[in-house]
Amino acid sequence: MTVSLEQLRRCHLAVDLGAARTRVYVKGLGLVVDEPSVAAVNTRTGALIAVGEFAQRMTGRTPSYIRVVRPVAGGTVVDVQMAQRMLRHLLGDKLRRALRRKPRLRAAACTPHDADPLAQRATTETLVGLGARRVELVDTLIASAVGCGLPVERPEATMIMMCGAATTQVAVLSLGAIVTAQRIPVGGEAIDHAIVQHLRQRHELMLPTQSVRPLQIALRGNGLTPTGPTSTEIHGRxxxxxxxxxxxxxxxAVREAIHTPLTxxxxxxxxxxxxxxxxLVADLAERGIxxxxxxxxxxxxDEMLREAxxxxxxxxxxxxxCSILGLGAMLDGKVLPMTLNPLAR
Known part of the structure; x- marks a missing residue:
């Protein structure tokens, strides 16, 4: 863990800036924001028109002077100013006034594993711009492991697989730290794109909008498994x-189309x-992923991973x-630090 549990207990809010959704946890209130990381901007005036769910529904349906942007890509803030504006509107005036009354506002944020210093600085600047005096960064993998109830503090291996929109992160944890980890540049968006390309090349069909997950349309009814339906009807252009x-x-054929990103x-x-x-591998054979x-x-x-x-x-x-709930559990003091008793001499 990048920071101590004592430092996290002093934080007032936690933020998970994901590629797909932004989530905010406030101490004492719980999860207060869970919205898509999307904003719609008027390019003529620079005014922010919509954020979150409403802005996502505008994707592909706007006139030329309205642009729908995503200030976060792959779990990394790519537009600090727009990310700050989006967070301000998602929090709302009432909650922002309550946070500003804190004498020394502290915030915690999730960062992808092995995030470079520039990405960490962008996340820190985003929260500092919202009034945070101090920002603590926590590895997303550790926060997710805590959030799903894995015994990360024990001297035994636990394996977690974080399936995000832009990347997939896999790690083996033991004694509250990451032993080894891999960050794979393949996520849900890559799988969606593979299905979109399959429909375009095989059936000459374009889906009406990229904002609707084509995967949920093409594979409804558990169609990825051999026991699912053999065919499904798709509407497009x-x-x-x-x-x-x-x-x-x-x-x-859809299963074959997504074989490459899953490989x-x-x-x-x-x-x-x-x-x-x-x-640790011997532990994983028993506890799994x-x-x-x-x-x-x-x-x-999950079935494909089990077979492979x-x-x-x-x-x-x-x-x-899981990641934001794990970070919130650290803020609320629900995670106890591991105590090592020195050997008596």
């Missing part, structure tokens, strides 16, 4: 004529296990909010 059209998509994830897990000490993140709910992904690794695979109870 014909590439050549531009007219609305419906096609029947073979789910077996990259399996390769990353293989590299992780090769770098892991043998004693815990999946967190929004893309962990991809139908059939031979280890038990389990999806967390609330996989999409």
């Amino acid at each position: 014909d590439v050549s004529t531009g007219l609305a059209r419906s096609v029947t998509v073979d789910t077996a 990259a994830v399996l390769d990353g897990i293989g590299r992780l296990l090769r770098d892991c000490p043998p004693d 815990k999946m967190v993140g929004g893309s962990a709910m991809l139908p059939g992904l 690794t031979g280890m038990p695979v389990e999806i967390a109870e609330r996989p999409d909010v």
Whole structure:
């Protein structure tokens, strides 16, 4: 862990700036913000028109002078000023006034594993611009492990797989720290893009908007698994004529289309296990992999990992909010530090 639990207990709020959604946890209030990391801006005046869910629904439906932007990419803030404006509107005036009354406002934030100093600085500047006097950074993998109830403080191996929108992070934890980790540049967006390309090339069909997860449309009814439905109907726009059209998509062909991005994830897990000490690998064979993140709910992904690794695979109870709930548990003092008794002489 990058900071001590004592420092985190002094924080007043926690922020998880994800590529897909922004979540804010306030001590004493719980999870107060859970909205898409999207903002709509008027390019003529520079005014912010909408943020969050409403801004996401505007994607692909705006006139030329309104631009829909994402100030966070891959868990890293790419536009500090826009991220600050988005957070201010998501928090609301009432909550911001309550936070400003804190004499020395402290904030905690999740950062991706092995985030470079520039990415860490962008996250810090975003929260400082909101009035935070001090910002503590916590590895997303550790926060997620705490949030899903893994015994990270024990001297035994636990493996967590963070399935995000832009990246997939896999780590082996023991004694409250990361033993080895892999960051794979493949996430839910890459899988969605593979399905979009499959529909375009095989059926000459374009989906009406990129804001609706095409994966949930093409694979509803657990279509990723062999026991799911053999076909499903998709509505979209014909590439050549531009007219609305419906096609029947073979789910077996969709499974083949997303094989390439999922293979990259399996390769990353293989590299992780090769770098892991043998004693910890023996623990993992019994305890398996815990999946967190929004893309962990991809139908059939857990079954595919179970077959490829031979280890038990389990999806967390609330996989999409594990990281912010884990950070909130640290703020509330629900996580106790491990005590090591010195040997008596």
